[in-house]
Amino acid sequence: MSDHNDAVRDETEPQVTAPGTTEAGAVFDQRRVDRRRLLGTAAATGAAAAVIPLTLVAVEAQDSGGAATPEATPMGHDHMDMPVGPPTNVGFTYFVPYQAAIVQAAAARIIPTDELGPGATEAGVVLFIDRQINRGASMDYRGPRYSMGPFLTGEPTQGDQSGMNIRDQFRVGIFALDAYAQTTFGQGFVACTAEQQDQLLTDLSEGRPENFAAGLQAQPISQGDQLTPNLSLDTTLTRSLGATAFFTMLRNWTMAGYFSDPVQGGNHDMVGWKMIGFPGAHISYFEDIENYNVPFEGDYISLGQYQEQMGGGL
Amino acid sequence: MAVLPKTDVVFVGFGMVNSIIAAELGKHTSLKMVGLERGPYRDTFPDFLQDHFDEWRYSIQGDLFQDLSKNTITFRNQREQTALPMRQYGSFLPGDGVGGAMVHWNGVSWRFLEHHFNYRSHHEQRYGPDFLPEDTTIQDWGVSYQDLEPYYTAYEKTFGIGGKAGNLQGVIQEGGNRFEGPRSEEFPQPPGKKPYNTTLFRDAATELGYNVFPMPSGNSTGTYTNPDGQTLGACNYCGFCERYGCHVGAKGSPIVTTVPTALASGNLEIRQFANVFRINHTGGQATSVSYYDENGQEQEQPADLIIVGTFMLENTRLMLLSNIGQPYDPVQNTGVVGRNYTYQLGGANATVWYDDKIMNRFMGAGAAGFGMDDFHSDNFDHTGLGFFGGGNISANNTGARPIENSGPLPPGSPTWGSGWKEAVKKYYNRSAGFSMQGESPAYRQNYVDLDPTYRDAWGNPLLRITFNWTDNERRLVKWVNENPITQIANAMGGSIVRTGSEITDYSIVPYQSTHLQGGTVMGTDPTTSVVNTSLQSWDVSNLFVVGASNFPQNPGYNPTGTVGALAYKAANDIITRYLPSPGPLA
Numbered sequence: 001m002s003d004h005n006d007a008v009r010d011e012t013e014p015q016v017t018a019p020g021t022t023e024a025g026a027v028f029d030q031r032r033v034d035r036r037r038l039l040g041t042a043a044a045t046g047a048a049a050a051v052i053p054l055t056l057v058a059v060e061a062q063d064s065g066g067a068a069t070p071e072a073t074p075m076g077h078d079h080m081d082m083p084v085g086p087p088t089n090v091g092f093t094y095f096v097p098y099q100a101a102i103v104q105a106a107a108a109r110i111i112p113t114d115e116l117g118p119g120a121t122e123a124g125v126v127l128f129i130d131r132q133i134n135r136g137a138s139m140d141y142r143g144p145r146y147s148m149g150p151f152l153t154g155e156p157t158q159g160d161q162s163g164m165n166i167r168d169q170f171r172v173g174i175f176a177l178d179a180y181a182q183t184t185f186g187q188g189f190v191a192c193t194a195e196q197q198d199q200l201l202t203d204l205s206e207g208r209p210e211n212f213a214a215g216l217q218a219q220p221i222s223q224g225d226q227l228t229p230n231l232s233l234d235t236t237l238t239r240s241l242g243a244t245a246f247f248t249m250l251r252n253w254t255m256a257g258y259f260s261d262p263v264q265g266g267n268h269d270m271v272g273w274k275m276i277g278f279p280g281a282h283i284s285y286f287e288d289i290e291n292y293n294v295p296f297e298g299d300y301i302s303l304g305q306y307q308e309q310m311g312g313g314l
Numbered sequence: 315m316a317v318l319p320k321t322d323v324v325f326v327g328f329g330m331v332n333s334i335i336a337a338e339l340g341k342h343t344s345l346k347m348v349g350l351e352r353g354p355y356r357d358t359f360p361d362f363l364q365d366h367f368d369e370w371r372y373s374i375q376g377d378l379f380q381d382l383s384k385n386t387i388t389f390r391n392q393r394e395q396t397a398l399p400m401r402q403y404g405s406f407l408p409g410d411g412v413g414g415a416m417v418h419w420n421g422v423s424w425r426f427l428e429h430h431f432n433y434r435s436h437h438e439q440r441y442g443p444d445f446l447p448e449d450t451t452i453q454d455w456g457v458s459y460q461d462l463e464p465y466y467t468a469y470e471k472t473f474g475i476g477g478k479a480g481n482l483q484g485v486i487q488e489g490g491n492r493f494e495g496p497r498s499e500e501f502p503q504p505p506g507k508k509p510y511n512t513t514l515f516r517d518a519a520t521e522l523g524y525n526v527f528p529m530p531s532g533n534s535t536g537t538y539t540n541p542d543g544q545t546l547g548a549c550n551y552c553g554f555c556e557r558y559g560c561h562v563g564a565k566g567s568p569i570v571t572t573v574p575t576a577l578a579s580g581n582l583e584i585r586q587f588a589n590v591f592r593i594n595h596t597g598g599q600a601t602s603v604s605y606y607d608e609n610g611q612e613q614e615q616p617a618d619l620i621i622v623g624t625f626m627l628e629n630t631r632l633m634l635l636s637n638i639g640q641p642y643d644p645v646q647n648t649g650v651v652g653r654n655y656t657y658q659l660g661g662a663n664a665t666v667w668y669d670d671k672i673m674n675r676f677m678g679a680g681a682a683g684f685g686m687d688d689f690h691s692d693n694f695d696h697t698g699l700g701f702f703g704g705g706n707i708s709a710n711n712t713g714a715r716p717i718e719n720s721g722p723l724p725p726g727s728p729t730w731g732s733g734w735k736e737a738v739k740k741y742y743n744r745s746a747g748f749s750m751q752g753e754s755p756a757y758r759q760n761y762v763d764l765d766p767t768y769r770d771a772w773g774n775p776l777l778r779i780t781f782n783w784t785d786n787e788r789r790l791v792k793w794v795n796e797n798p799i800t801q802i803a804n805a806m807g808g809s810i811v812r813t814g815s816e817i818t819d820y821s822i823v824p825y826q827s828t829h830l831q832g833g834t835v836m837g838t839d840p841t842t843s844v845v846n847t848s849l850q851s852w853d854v855s856n857l858f859v860v861g862a863s864n865f866p867q868n869p870g871y872n873p874t875g876t877v878g879a880l881a882y883k884a885a886n887d888i889i890t891r892y893l894p895s896p897g898p899l900a
Contacts, residue, residue: 110730116739132370142402143375144383148768154398157391157821161398198731205730251730259716260370275735276742278676278716281367283561284550285677292510295672303367310364 092127094134094167099174100126105190106177107254109197118271120254128257128266133166140166141252162241166249173246176213177204204247212243261303270300281306315612317602324603324617325349326590326632329414330874331623331860331881333572334472337542338885340579343893347581348615350588350605353380353411357569362559369715373557378418380408380625384771387627389822391782392759393644399768399776405821406828407557408625412584413568415625415828416874420556420680420712421532421565423475424871425466425879428459428495429692433867436692437702446702447786451654451756453866456838456847459495462879465886467498469878473566474546476503476535478528491527493687506535506549511673511746512683514666515709518805524686524798529708531681532566532874542575553713555680565680588613591774593620593636593857600857606772618896619888622859623881627762629863630833631777634764639834639844639853642761644780650844652762654835655779656868658827659705659752659787661817662794665722666746666808673743675714683710689798690870691753701789705752705870707798714742722747724810746806749814750794754831756867757784762833782820791817829873831865836880838900846900848887849880855898860884 092100107120107129120126138144151163162169177200181189184203185196192200203209257266259273261281267273273280280301288296323339325332328351339345356362356378371377380386388397409415429436432454437445446452469475479497480490505528508516519526533555534546547562555565563570576582587608594602594614602616622629633639633651642653685708687693696702713719720738721727722745727737765778795814803811837843840852849864851857860881862873891899 111735112732114732114735116732116735119735138383139375140402141374142382142404143377143379144381146382146386146399146401148399150767152396152398155391155395157819157823158389158395158398159404159821159823160401162401201730254730255720256370256374256717259720260374261368263368264370273716276716276720276738278714278742282552284552285674286507286548286550288674289507289509289551289677289682291674292513293671294674296674296677303365306367307364 092130095126095130095170099171100130101190102174102178102188103129103170103250105197106201106250107257109194109201110251110254111258112194117275120258122268123258123271124266124268125254125257128260128264129170129253131265132253132256133170137165137167141249141256160245162245164241169241169246169249172213172241173249176241176243176246180204180209180212183209201247201250204243205251207242207244209243212246213241263303270302273300283309315604315614317614317616320616320618321346321348322617323347323619323621324615326593326603326620326622327351327414327624327628328412328568328573328584329409329623329625330416330568330572330878331414331884332621333413333568333576334469334878334881335621335623335860335885335888336576336579336582337472337572338882338889340576340581341542342889345581345619347576347579347583348617349412349576349582349584350590350603350615351412351584351586352589353409354586355412355584356417356559358560358563363561366558366561367552367554369554369717372418372554372559373715374717376403376407376557378409378411378557378559379403380410386770386776388765388768388776388778390778390780391819393780397765397768397778397780400822403825404823405826406830407825408627408828408830412573412586416567417559417565417569418557419532419565419567419828419874420710420872422681422710422872423470423473423477423530423532423566423875423878424706425462425494425497426459426869426871426876427493427687427691427693430869431455431458431462433691440692441696441702447784449758449784451758451842453654453756453835453837453842455866456836456843457883461847462876462883463495463498465879465882466875468882469875471502472540472542472544472571473532473878474503474534474538474540474571475501475530475532475566475875476506477501477530478505480525480527489527491685491687492525493690493693501530502540503535503538506531506533506679506682507551508684509551509673509675509678509682509711510671511675512709512711514671514746514806515748515802516684518807519684519686519707519802522801522805524688524802526684526686529681529683529685529710530875531679533679533681534564534566540571542571544571544574546570549679551677551679551682553676553678554715555678556712589772590632591635591772593622593632593638593854595636595638595854595857598854600854610772618856619892620857621884621888622857623861626830626833626861626863627777629859629861630762631764633834633844633859634777635774638851638857641763644759644761647758650835650840650842652833653842653844654756654832654866655760655762655781656754656756656831656865657781657820658829658868659703659754659783659791659817659870660749660826661791662705662707662752662799662814663749664747664795664799664803664811664813666803666806666812667724667741667810668744668746668807669809671744673711673746675711675719675743675745678711678713680712681710682712683708685709689750689794699789699793701786701793703753703755703786703790703870704794705750707748707750707794707802709746709748716742721745722812725812746808748799748802750791750799751827751870751872752787752790752794753870754868755784755786756832783817788817829862829868831862831868831873834859834861834863835866836864837866846898848891848899849884850887850892850899852898856896858884858888 113119322345390397533549640649834844
């Protein structure tokens with residue numbers, strides 16, 4: 001674990017944790033440069049808080065050989081440690097950096113990095129979402145989605161009836177959130193302060209704005225210094241996504257990226273589990289379950305580590 | 315389309331029901347059998363031993379569930395609405411693959427109470443002929459608890475159920491459920507270990523004078539070898555039970571019991587990825603089943619005897635798609651197929667949070683806990699209460715995988731942001747909950763039929779569910795919350811207590827229960843049932859339809875144990891009565 005205990009994120013710089021080796025540091029610095037080039041537009045408009053997490057992805061860290069010998073983390077250690085591990089993958093499979101930055105910023109407010117420990121940023125939530133929503137057109141939060149029409153508006157008891165798949169819902173919702181930030185605070189969501197972002201997300205969770213992505217029609221992003229697409233409402237379009245629905249979606253996916261097994265691309269270094277004390281993939285609690293009111297002191301074990309123990313090493 | 319060589323018996327679906335019947339036929343006959351299963355064959359090794367600890371894959375994305383992109387249901391609360399498809403999972407989670415939903419069940423395994431089987435006549439005798447509301451279509455089963463007792467015993471021995479008898483041959487036993495019907499024998503295995511938070515419920519409710527007993531468990535409480543020679547491992551309380559396969563073969567599941575027994579006969583072939591869509595029949599006899607194979611090609615499998623043993627939904631849909639039996643008409647109150655669809659009543663529950671206790675909630679098993687039946691069905695006097703029915707009240711701790719179980723958090727806790735983090739960090743491991751699993755009575759207006767609009771991936775109509783709660787259930791939930799639930803919760807010694815309140819309309823959105831019943835109800839009268847008490851179709855005598863779809867209404871219990879008993883009864887009646895003399899058994 002890192003000895004880096006400064007858990008409060010610097011709002012003006014990407015979260016940089018102290019890598020364990022100089023080689024890793026070199027890799028990291030190189031990636032920072034790449035990121036700045038990618039986000040040149042954002043930087044130029046003062047949106048430097050557009051932090052795309054670079055310190056992430058346990059799966060790739062394992063691929064690099066860093067986890068060839070699983071090291072479980074005993075519970076009871078300082079849960080506020082920040083994750084370390086050389087980043088070996090910073091690209092996105094579905095999001096473009098503009099979209100990823102907005103999802104990342106929103107996730108970082110839903111599960112902030114604070115004195116209680118790492119948040120969505122350190123867990124790599126945006127990478128989890130990017131990978132998971134890009135596993136096939138029918139894959140939704142709950143797995144394969146019934147995608148045949150007609151698409152009608154029903155009663156709340158009848159559930160989500162959107163004709164959009166999850167990727168399109170993210171695409172439309174991200175644009176709409178950014179447009180709402182522009183309307184409300186005169187700047188994109190990423191450039192807003194944490195307090196402004198909290199206000200915008202609170203609005204969404206309470207159903208504001210009413211016409212959130214109703215009949216949303218997006219114009220091309222201009223090539224100038226304007227970060228946000230021009231948006232207009234076309235009420236003839238039947239596709240829609242309510243503000244509350246988009247917020248709920250963001251929250252659910254953020255929680256999943258924070259708490260799922262690291263093998264799925266989030267919960268880097270099991271930071272989500274360590275925050276609440278969920279020990280992970282334990283083959284047995286037979287000897288422990290009747291130790292009433294005694295805190296469990298066993299290790300944190302990810303599925304990857306469990307599979308190693310099961311002889312699953314390749 | 316290919317017509318395949320004829321076989322003696324074809325099974326539609328290869329979950330618990332048909333693996334039981336195949337195992338029995340395999341032991342007692344030399345019939346050639348073909349099992350058609352829409353999903354894959356997954357086993358303890360390698361599938362679950364090496365991968366089962368993955369909440370995202372199994373619990374959230376539902377790797378063991380029916381593939382909704384291919385086949386779902388449509389839903390509406392009442393006939394005046396347009397039913398719309400369930401596009402994502404919520405309310406219930408049907409299984410897919412060899413072993414069916416029992417691969418991912420929690421393992422809570424009840425015998426229904428004696429008066430559950432004569433529910434209508436019991437209430438009319440005790441409270442008068444007008445006590446049950448006019449719109450109920452509640453009816454007696456046509457079999458008694460005593461009729462099913464040997465089959466319950468066979469099922470419990472095969473699946474290694476653990477528990478403590480409350481009534482042995484009519485003698486009430488200390489430590490068991492004194493409301494249960496007489497058992498011929500003690501449980502095959504003793505009760506298992508119990509999570510801390512469930513003991514807080516047990517202690518409080520016992521102190522209040524209620525009859526609290528260990529929940530009967532299909533999580534094998536020790537290493538166990540069943541009468542067929544199949545061995546179950548001992549439950550490790552790993553906390554990944556519901557929605558998961560078992561990594562150590564400790565769940566009483568077909569894949570470690572009846573499936574290997576059936577295959578050992580040497581007379582069974584199981585075909586994976588076979589989606590049956592029609593039973594072909596003529597002149598009151600079924601001739602074959604038609605299915606789409608793994609490549610979407612239509613196949614026809616002729617057989618002498620056809621046994622449908624899928625989940626409730628597909629049992630009923632297949633009868634409707636095959637035009638066997640008269641579809642139910644709620645307006646005229648005629649017909650039978652699709653009638654008496656019932657569910658499981660939730661909403662009566664409580665959570666208690668403690669500042670001075672650590673629960674280790676992540677340790678647990680599907681049936682690790684305690685129950686009480688003091689407020690179940692007619693175990694308590696309903697005079698003057700304004701409702702009938704009740705349910706089993708229980709506390710069990712199935713684990714606390716964090717995507718879905720980081721809560722519950724105390725009322726008023728933020729759902730995101732630093733305030734949420736503070737609450738979840740403090741309370742994740744400090745709660746104890748319990749709930750009533752309530753009865754779902756049958757009503758004239760609640761039923762299933764074929765949807766007029768929406769289709770499955772092969773072009774066949776989806777099943778349409780029309781269902782809502784009535785004022786009876788709303789009053790029941792309110793009363794139970796305000797009385798036993800509040801009383802017990804307040805006695806559990808926590809710092810914060812939350813109890814349930816009232817229910818309104820049934821919703822397809824939140825997960826509630828995978829207990830769906832009715833549609834092909836059993837009985838003694840062909841005008842109010844689809845199958846007779848041998849689970850044989852009234853209309854096609856070489857067709858048996860078995861499952862929770864046979865329940866006329868649902869008590870406040872998990873259905874699995876009774877489905878198992880019905881499967882053993884069907885197997886017995888086929889072997890001892892039908893095969894010697896094929897034809898109608900009633």
